[in-house]
Amino acid sequence: MIPDIKTTQPFYHHLGKLFYAVAFSDKKIAPEEFLKLQEYIEKFWVQYDSLTDIFESDAAHLIEVVFEGAQFFKESPDDMFQSFISYKRKHENLFNSQVRLLILETARAIAHSYAQINKSELIMLSTLEIEFNK
Numbered sequence: 001m002i003p004d005i006k007t008t009q010p011f012y013h014h015l016g017k018l019f020y021a022v023a024f025s026d027k028k029i030a031p032e033e034f035l036k037l038q039e040y041i042e043k044f045w046v047q048y049d050s051l052t053d054i055f056e057s058d059a060a061h062l063i064e065v066v067f068e069g070a071q072f073f074k075e076s077p078d079d080m081f082q083s084f085i086s087y088k089r090k091h092e093n094l095f096n097s098q099v100r101l102l103i104l105e106t107a108r109a110i111a112h113s114y115a116q117i118n119k120s121e122l123i124m125l126s127t128l129e130i131e132f133n134k
Contacts, residue, residue: 008051011094012059014087015045015103016066018128021081022107025124029071030114037067040106048102081124085131100132 023033045060053059070080088095095103107128111121 008049009053009059009062010087011091012045012062013066014084016063017070017075017080018084018103019063019107019110020067020070020075021077021084022110022121022124023067024071024075024077024080025120026118032114033110034067036109036113037106038064040109044102044106048099077124081127088131095132104129104132 019037020029023029023037041060041063045063046058048060051059053062104125107125108117111117111125117125
């Protein structure tokens with residue numbers, strides 16, 4: 001599937017917000033969480049489509065850029081999560097079962113990458129799963 005650029009770049013931006021929210025839901029981001037995100041981007045997300053950004057880099061790397069930006073500005077994980085949910089509800093067509101599964105797997109991997117999963121991460125993951133099952 002090769003989605004339209006107007007929907008894909010915001011799609012990746014919102015994934016960055018979501019994965020940041022999961023990692024920062026406990027008010028700290030361990031290096032292992034960011035490394036796990038990078039691993040999943042390289043293993044799975046760069047293969048999602050062939051879209052490139054203005055620098056001719058795979059657009060999936062926008063996930064990482066947005067994650068780092070949110071981290072730098074210490075954005076609220078709840079605000080980032082809600083931004084993702086709002087985007088998802090407006091663009092349901094982008095979230096087929098395969099994409100939802102990959103999003104959940106990535107989010108779970110981030111949450112489990114450092115000292116296992118904690119209560120705040122579990123709540124966020126459960127809320128995400130409920131949203132995807134609506």
